[in-house]
Amino acid sequence: MLTVTAVATATGYSVQQIRDLERLGVIPTAMRAPNGYRQFGADHVRDLHAYRDLAEAVGPVEARHAMRAIRALPLAEAASLICALPARLEWERDQALAARAALRVIEAEATTDAEPVAADTMTITELSRALGLRASTLRFWEQAGLLTPDRVETRSGSARRYPLIAIRDARITTALRAAGYGIPEVRQAITAIRDLHDVGDSRTTLDNRLHTIARRQLALLRAAAVLAEIIRDS
Template sequence: MRRNLKSDGQLRPVDLARAHGLSTQAVRNYEAAGILPAAARTPHGYRTYAPLHAQALSAFLALAPGHGHQTATSIMQAINRDAIEDALQLIDESHAQLLDDRRTLQAVEAAVRDLVPPPPERGDMFVGPLAKRLGIRPATLRKWERAGLIQPRRDPVTGYRVYSPADVRDALLAHQLRRGGYLLEQIAPLIAQVRSAGGVAPLESMLADWRARLSARSRAMLSGAAALNAYLACRPALTRGNSAAEAE
């Protein structure tokens, strides 16, 4: 029978897993992915973990809600190969994305406050210029049309799609909502509500939910930063690197 490795400061995979509400397979997967430093092995080949591994796992689990699983993984991988600057850049980029999302929300809120903006200077628009204005492909506009988000008319002579100022408004709002992470099937009834001028209560409720999710991400990033800082503070490799830099 294997001894309980807790008695000498070491942790079995099951100890690490239970402490974080995970399966032992998940712990092994995290190690294989580079989220955790490599485990030591007993003479019989069993994995053994240390408090440093527990700190790393806590950091990853704290980072994931704010930065997402993929970015949190990349951050931990960079730290575990001592590429600290790479990890910090990933964190900065994630914060920049959150700021951009906040600005997008503010743009959507402005669009909702002004449901009928002034017509574009050139009046009606064709698919190419509208797609360029939004920074998307014409095929995306056609997809939105099939989903009922926009309803351009057809030129009777050429058959080309013609977007009125109201269509442009709907396309702008759809674009902003897509950037906010909403699905086409979620956006379509909201656009219809705006189009029929039946009130903006559904949009206001959705924007409140969006704002709450951004705030939750922001708070999660704070928690992740605290846990990551604790992990960095106890990493021997980082301590050695700092000492070497100071000696120079």
């Protein structure tokens, strides 16, 4: 049996952190010696290492919930919970890849002979002509959430005006659609680029994000074997 101090040495957690994680149900309740001191086993050390990997992969809140839940849920539900964890990481990876695809389009636009935008905004007619599209296509893309034009009041009602960001999104959409991307994939790319806010240093940002996601995926794989053991033994 191990003392809490020995477990702290073996795992890198502080004594108080181990007590907190025990209280939260992340690790099993320790046995008590006749003198009242906690006594831990090798499974506690194993589970704490798994928790560290899982927290790196999905965040400490979700990791605590998962490790507590799989000890109480029926086998099928516990297994389903763990099998669902990689989905969020895969979604984040897809977002980063979509943003990188959109970024390539932005960079390509900057190095081609595409007609520069002469004004801060364009009408739907001006933009459709610049891109070689029908105005109805731009309206459809707006309905699909790919473009967000401004609305300005005119004598006859209201009209669409496309600011620079909307023009950029329209160029990205045109290029990705021409490359065979479906509407959902284009929407994902546009959303990812919008989330970057500043695309000036976005290639490095995206490369770093993908590297971090890969590390988190590996951490999840390391934790998975222990999580399966916990489910099996619960």
